[in-house]
Amino acid sequence: MEQFDYVILGAGSAGCAIAERLSRSDSSRVLVLEAGGSDRRFWISTPIGYGKTFHDPEVNWRYTTDPDPGLNMRQLYWPRGKVLGGSSSINAMVYSHGHPRDYDDWETAGNPGWGWKEAAEYFARYERRSGEAPPSEAGPHLWIQDREDEFHPVRKYFREGAEEAGLQSAGDVNGENPSGIAGYQFTTYRGKRFSASDAFLKPAMGRKNLEIRMGAMVRRLQIEDGRATGIVYRDRTGTEVTVGAGEVILSAGAIGTPLILQASGIGPGGLLQDRGIKVNLENAAVGANLQDHLGISYFYRATEPTLNSVLGTWYGQLSIGIRYLLFRSGPMSLSVNQMGGMVRSEPDKERPDLQLYFNPLSYSVEKKGSRDLLKPDPYPGFIMGFNSCRPTSRGEIAIADSGDPADAPSIQANYLSTDKDQREVVAGGRLIQRLCETDAMKKLISGAPKTDLAAMSDEEILADFRDRSGTVFHPCGTCRMAPREDGGVVDTSLRLYGIDGLRVADASIFPNITSANTNAPSILVGVRAGEIIAGNAG
């Protein structure tokens, strides 16, 4: 059997960073097993391709949640990246650390050393902003770009409206004080997506001691005498292969990671017995504590042209296509999420409770199974939307009856199952209503909005949300970092309680969801894991 020092399962936001760090020393032989394939695809590198990869089974796991009582038994579509770079290769590229207090919450949940102070130090090590030169010292770096000057001009109404509505302005969503409205920053570079694969994996690919196997679907871990000693995966031909590992690092994401653990007999005892899986370690928290941001879009017709007029006509598409090919700029090089931020629904809230989005385009009727950003509404339109920053509803993930992580799992999100989450939905609806009533936004809104919040009772706002809301694609928390007695799965060095030679490092270890988008904290977990395992943490 082939033997590696480290085997990393999943080449996503976290896994890419870990692979780069552990393969720096040529004395370690590192293997990465990734179920998906190469990310060298036009629609991955081109930012507007987000709409194309959204449903593409070649690069996307395409999960579906169980019928959810909080959403009138609706099932939601949950895309997840299945390709080098993982979800960072198919995401909307918005880059946000979240709120500093999120990390302090991680620390106070029993995880010393994981507070904002340390997080900020790590971010500063590898992030590089527009205009900055790449670092001269060796080491990978992640490009973060502030592209507000290229955003659609109608953003000015939103900015002014937000100010009129009493929302503060954040100079920089990733700055010292990130609360307030700002232009979103993106993981792009020279007009192309800059994923975790671009930042960390590609610079390391030439190393002789790093091997990346794609199309490798991990089935389960080999556990012997309380130690993870190897991995069983299925290769592209369907053949089962076993490799040995000095240490296994599980980075298959908030869904894949608990599924692999459950398939390996690590998880809730009742579930494992029910599926006929031999129990290696009982821990009810594996797959539990699932958190996500649930959001809604409100659609408006506009009094002046928006991106719809450009993306929805052949001459508009031609002009942005030429601009992109010649200069790598313009709408094809940007995320559709342009303005927004973490805000307080009422000034007396001690910290931001809602995340806002303003997108200068609208696609109010979506064909099922498609999200074609090049087919917006045939009139000028835009979207405003929100999600609650720190929902308190908790769900769970359970492996399929077959016990195979490749089969569709049960995802019970339990959205809107707490009073707080329901109250925040009403607060969000009322905040969007306040924005609509500002002089600035009145200039942009044409006619009666599709959803007239001003005419709706609180109950109606919540009912509409239950009917129409969707995931903002931020599942996390399913293998929580916390003391064992508090429902933890891993300790502060990301070691799995009860099994040696096994760590978990990805969005599944978040003790609590961060207040904004989750790519930045997932990469942070990967970078920190690499340092911890290499013995350099500090």
Ligand SMILES: Cc1cc2nc3c(=O)[nH]c(=O)nc-3n(C[C@H](O)[C@H](O)[C@H](O)COP(=O)(O)OP(=O)(O)OC[C@H]3O[C@@H](n4cnc5c(N)ncnc54)[C@H](O)[C@@H]3O)c2cc1C
């Ligand atoms: C459509 C979409 C839009 C998003 N938009 C944004 C955004 O704009 N900004 C933001 O910050 N965040 C966004 N996110 C969320 C963000 O990208 C994720 O939170 C983050 O990438 C998670 O990182 P991870 O390392 O935990 O998992 P992932 O990056 O998902 O990586 C997990 C990897 O493990 C692999 N894997 C899983 N199971 C197996 C198995 N059994 N065998 C082998 N390999 C396996 C997967 O194929 C994948 O490559 C979005 C996500 C999606 C899906």
